[in-house]
Amino acid sequence: MKYYSLNHKAPNVSFKEALIKGLATDKGLYFPETITPLAPTFFDAIENMSHEEIAFEAIQQFVGDEIPEETLKHIIAETLCFNFPVVQVEKDIYSLELFHGPTMAFKDVGARFMSRCLGYFNKDNKNSKNTVLVATSGDTGGAVASGFLGVKGVEVIILYPSGKVSDIQERQLTTLGQNIKALEVDGVFDDCQDMVKKAFLDESLKHKNLTSANSINIARWLPQMFYFFFAYKALKKENKPIVFSCPSGNFGNICAGIIAKKLGLPIEHFVASTNVNDTVPRFLENGIYDPMPSIATISNAMDVGNPSNFIRIQEMYQNDLEQFKKDFSSFTFSDAETIEAMKTIYNTEGYIAEPHGAVGYLGLKKELQNHPTAIGIFLETAHPIKFLDTVEQTLNVKLPIPTQIESVLGKVKVSVKIKTYEELKVFLG
Numbered sequence: 559m560k561y562y563s564l565n566h567k568a569p570n571v572s573f574k575e576a577l578i579k580g581l582a583t584d585k586g587l588y589f590p591e592t593i594t595p596l597a598p599t600f601f602d603a604i605e606n607m608s609h610e611e612i613a614f615e616a617i618q619q620f621v622g623d624e625i626p627e628e629t630l631k632h633i634i635a636e637t638l639c640f641n642f643p644v645v646q647v648e649k650d651i652y653s654l655e656l657f658h659g660p661t662m663a664f665k666d667v668g669a670r671f672m673s674r675c676l677g678y679f680n681k682d683n684k685n686s687k688n689t690v691l692v693a694t695s696g697d698t699g700g701a702v703a704s705g706f707l708g709v710k711g712v713e714v715i716i717l718y719p720s721g722k723v724s725d726i727q728e729r730q731l732t733t734l735g736q737n738i739k740a741l742e743v744d745g746v747f748d749d750c751q752d753m754v755k756k757a758f759l760d761e762s763l764k765h766k767n768l769t770s771a772n773s774i775n776i777a778r779w780l781p782q783m784f785y786f787f788f789a790y791k792a793l794k795k796e797n798k799p800i801v802f803s804c805p806s807g808n809f810g811n812i813c814a815g816i817i818a819k820k821l822g823l824p825i826e827h828f829v830a831s832t833n834v835n836d837t838v839p840r841f842l843e844n845g846i847y848d849p850m851p852s853i854a855t856i857s858n859a860m861d862v863g864n865p866s867n868f869i870r871i872q873e874m875y876q877n878d879l880e881q882f883k884k885d886f887s888s889f890t891f892s893d894a895e896t897i898e899a900m901k902t903i904y905n906t907e908g909y910i911a912e913p914h915g916a917v918g919y920l921g922l923k924k925e926l927q928n929h930p931t932a933i934g935i936f937l938e939t940a941h942p943i944k945f946l947d948t949v950e951q952t953l954n955v956k957l958p959i960p961t962q963i964e965s966v967l968g969k970v971k972v973s974v975k976i977k978t979y980e981e982l983k984v985f986l987g
């Protein structure tokens with residue numbers, strides 16, 4: 559499979575090159591040249607297939623013959639070594655829990671898949687050295703730190719906005735040591751993301767072999783489509799149209815969902831549910847893409863003012879706003895509404911949703927009014943423990959600490975504070 563740059567001023571590249579480069583030389587995001595729908599027999603058989611089999615069928619065309627079939631199967635098996643339960647929350651509303659991995663956020667799948675693919679491509683070159691640069695508003699950093707910990711020949715540098723991630727998120731990305739380093743940026747997530755993108759194109763940093771582990775990177779982003787197939791497998795027996803609501807920040811997850819639809823997955827409608835960082839809901843209202851500086855909210859991992867992946871979504875709809883609106887809605891919700899939703903879900907159904915999932919739930923409820931025969935699934939993208947203070951205060955509950963989290967609680971934060979791109983360059987050396 560070849561990938562082209564969405565800025566159309568850079569050569570097309572292989573899966574391996576797209577993974578290693580992260581971003582094209584013209585600053586564009588890579589996008590697959592073709593997306594071939596899966597055979598109807600795949601969808602007929604899906605209920606009897608394992609998650610690993612489903613994931614292999616879904617991703618194989620995007621990897622092509624660059625990784626041998628058996629190795630790719632092995633990478634997928636290691637990536638998907640935890641559960642993806644679909645839990646009924648109320649009549650016709652389900653939560654797809656994506657937080658049962660090592661760092662308890664949905665980013666674990668992409669981070670584990672990408673680290674293993676990079677390991678495969680580096681295996682014959684013992685002297686190769688890559689620097690993975692990653693910007694995080696909360697969860698990507700921890701997942702990438704865990705996914706790449708101890709990987710030979712790879713140094714990981716995580717940029718996060720100082721004071722704008724939860725305590726547990728910060729510990730997950732600042733305490734692992736070894737090949738993982740954290741930079742605490744005096745700014746917001748978009749400043750971190752801008753610095754990272756600038757570094758990829760900086761000729762003077764060429765010797766660092768920089769790559770990205772954000773959803774910019776196709777190997778981090780594409781595996782996120784698996785979730786939509788897994789949910790479909792679980793609920794196919796209901797025989798009803800499905801509406802998915804993704805709590806959205808950088809829009810990687812929902813964009814991977816649209817790839818799944820292009821592969822033939824019967825999805826009736828997507829909802830991108832956002833907090834008050836509402837660049838996309840505003841776009842759907844007035845057709846103008848006008849990114850704003852991000853605003854801090856209780857669903858901090860979605861505090862993104864200029865979502866990277868929106869351009870990929872536009873590519874898939876060829877800028878046809880009317881068709882886009884048929885398949886896709888986007889709604890914005892305040893922190894007060896999010897808190898009310900968390901309370902409603904808990905008090906009526908006994909289900910503990912964290913703020914991101916609650917935003918997803920709100921968008922789903924709103925959109926389902928237009929789909930009376932459908933079932934709705936909201937993505938629960940992180941474990942409530944990652945937002946301990948907000949969840950315990952809002953719901954007046956005490957959350958047990960899962961073992962994955964216990965292991966980072968006693969550890970000491972190590973980070974370097976930076977303010978400017980120049981300081982990042984000095985750090986990179």
Ligand SMILES: Cc1ncc(COP(=O)(O)O)c(C=O)c1O
Nearest residue numbers: 697806807808809810811859939
């Ligand atoms: C918990 C959580 N929910 C939602 C999102 C938003 O996902 P995306 O950036 O793919 O839109 C993120 C960040 O990526 C997150 O960490």
Ligand SMILES: N[C@@H](CCOP(=O)(O)O)C(=O)O
Nearest residue numbers: 694695696697698772773859
């Ligand atoms: N919400 C993310 C922001 C980065 O998103 P990504 O999918 O592009 O890595 C985070 O938690 O860091």
